[in-house]
Amino acid sequence: MHPRAVEFETQDWTVGVIGLGYVGLPLAVTAASRGLKVIGFDVLQEKVDLLNSGSSYVEDVTDPELREALDGGARFTADEADLSEADTLFIAVPSPLGRNRQPDMSFIEAAAETVARVARPGQLVTLESTTYPGTTEDYLIPAIEKAGLTLDVDAFVAFSPERVDPGNELHTHQIPKVVGGVSEVSTEVAVAAYRRLVENVHAVSSARAAELTKLLENTYRAVNIAMINELAQVANVFDIDIWEVVDAAATKPFGFQAFYPGPGVGGHCIPLDPQFLAWRARELRVATRFIDLAEDVNIHMPDYVVGRITELLNNAGKALKASRIVGLGAAYKKNIGDDRESPSMDVLKLLERRGAEVGVLDVHVPTDRLARHGLHALENDADLSGWDMAVVLTDHDDVDYEAVAQQVDIVFDTRGIYRRRGIVADNVHAL
């Protein structure tokens, strides 16, 4: 075993994290809970100040967990120079899509520049941001070389995708971690380091394989969600309840995994990640037809939802224009307050554009945040009886759906929550 791998496995060391968001902060707090020293770096001073005061802005990290990390010596800084004390640099910066839905590599590029300035001998540098295969080699090998270090001699480079699932009870250290280095030695060193953080590390032969693993996982989800979204539209013209069919198919003990339809895909991962692969594959002249088709189906789901809403209103003798419609849920998935890329938002904005009077009620997304989107946000205990229609866009648990159906003439349920709750009412219509 490489001596540095042995040190990571047997000695105490200092974890450096670059980017303290949904991914980086849980990682930092997990490392602290495993008894390691932690230095977390973020470019935003206000985030750093909040963290150092014991206040977490990430739902999956509670304030007591954060305070425990601080008491254990974890430190948060906006000064990248502090990272030179760290033995690892785990990079968890954003990797969004830019204009024309092309990967925006500027954050990874900036983090690589930080690495070039602060890296010191013995450090392991890993990228956790989701990205196209080849990124770790393209950005981080030059970064350590710029720092005057030699790969596998006095610096080690790897990729390890983050699989954190906001709102999921599974803790970061319980989720198996895939790790692939840019060389055999780097893989060995990175695997040894991650073994101190998580219970189960799965090594792959290269950083590229690790990068593609993440993209496979999320492409698989995007494609299957698109498939069921298409089938939901087909089922509707046959007057068949798609949820009943999925539940029936799910009784098969093999060969079927249940996916459920909805108003589209959202969040920071499923709508974006496959595009990294498609973009890079296009550059290399390889077609990604499944990805393109899935994107096409999912991106048009809000239009389909608005079409169904229009039809339901029409059947009740009402026009969409000037109808009062309240959206239940603005987050991209249930029980979290994250509205990034949320298809619920797309539906609400489309309804507004077509002249409906739109309100939104979300038990997780703060009302001032909804107001910043220009939406009329209702308080959680609002009486809905003055509204023509309620549309369930995000199926948060903490909502009295039965009461909603009693207060509003028409309910359109895009998430199948009424069926799951066993609530039967004539005025509830499923996607």
Ligand SMILES: NC(=O)c1ccc[n+]([C@@H]2O[C@H](COP(=O)([O-])OP(=O)(O)OC[C@H]3O[C@@H](n4cnc5c(N)ncnc54)[C@H](O)[C@@H]3O)[C@@H](O)[C@H]2O)c1
């Ligand atoms: N959120 C998820 O559920 C999730 C799951 C798996 C993978 N990912 C991936 O993980 C990566 C990070 O996502 P996130 O959700 O944590 O993003 P985020 O926006 O919540 O956090 C990123 C943090 O990085 C900081 N930052 C930006 N540039 C920086 C720089 N140059 N140096 C230091 N800090 C910098 C930002 O201020 C922010 O606090 C992305 O690639 C994302 O695709 C996210």
